[in-house]
Amino acid sequence: EIVLTQxxxxxxxxxxxxxxxxxxxxxxxxxxxxxxxxxKPGQAPRLLIYGASSRATGIPDRFSGSGSGTDFTLTxxxxxxxxxxxxxxxxxxxxxxFGQGTKVEIK
Amino acid sequence: xxQLVQSGAEVKKPxxxxxxxxxxxxxxxxxxxxxxxxxxxxxxxxxMGRIDPSDSYTNYSPxxxxxxxxxxxKSISTAYLQWSSLKAxxxxxxxCARHRMGGDPTLIFDYWGQGTLVTVSS
Numbered sequence: 001e002i003v004l005t006q007x008x009x010x011x012x013x014x015x016x017x018x019x020x021x022x023x024x025x026x027x028x029x030x031x032x033x034x035x036x037x038x039x040k041p042g043q044a045p046r047l048l049i050y051g052a053s054s055r056a057t058g059i060p061d062r063f064s065g066s067g068s069g070t071d072f073t074l075t076x077x078x079x080x081x082x083x084x085x086x087x088x089x090x091x092x093x094x095x096x097x098f099g100q101g102t103k104v105e106i107k
Numbered sequence: 108x109x110q111l112v113q114s115g116a117e118v119k120k121p122x123x124x125x126x127x128x129x130x131x132x133x134x135x136x137x138x139x140x141x142x143x144x145x146x147x148x149x150x151x152x153x154x155m156g157r158i159d160p161s162d163s164y165t166n167y168s169p170x171x172x173x174x175x176x177x178x179x180x181k182s183i184s185t186a187y188l189q190w191s192s193l194k195a196x197x198x199x200x201x202x203c204a205r206h207r208m209g210g211d212p213t214l215i216f217d218y219w220g221q222g223t224l225v226t227v228s229s
Binding site (some may be wrong): 001009033035037039040044045046050056057088090092095096098099100101 | 144151152153154168169185202204207213214215216217219220221222
């Protein structure tokens with residue numbers, strides 16, 4: 001089973017700042033089968049990125065994904081108030097496993 | 108508009124059985140796989156298993172194989188997750204989610220239900 005480790009656990013930033021979230025896999029993720037989801041309290045997750053770097057429908061271009069192999073990154077170029085949430089990475093090349101999440105909180 | 112509407116919260120005792128549901132609308136239900144995802148209180152997401160509603164073919168995460176059953180009734184565009192004997196450790200929020208590409212079992216989820224909270228307590 002591929003284990004995904006996200007860092008940091010919590011990111012404290014101000015609106016307008018840049019957020020960089022990391023996701024590291026215990027083994028190579030085939031074909032960049034890596035997705036990112038956002039989850040706000042009391043809500044279901046929302047797909048942001050798939051294929052490591054493709055934005056899902058309706059996702060603003062301030063969200064971008066990059067990486068390959070075992071190291072992946074989600075970048076939010078300028079944080080908006082609605083972006084403060086928990087973010088999960090997910091590999092879907094071998095069944096589907098999620099990272100433990102990174103909370104982006106208001107500083 | 109694509110929607111997945113799940114059944115309401117449940118409170119059960121250990122050993123009881125339960126089936127929760129997920130009704131799809133606004134799209135061709137038989138054209139898209141459905142998965143179930145668990146989120147234990149204050150924890151992350153865990154993929155449980157998936158079903159192709161067109162023929163009810165299923166497969167499960169090794170972590171959940173034998174503990175739950177996923178099924179679907181395409182005549183009413185509804186998928187189900189069921190337990191035959193609940194445990195306290197089954198207490199969690201359960202989400203159904205539609206796979207992004209029609210006919211594709213790849214585990215990318217573009218639409219999610221609102222979640223069903225299952226509480227198991229004596």
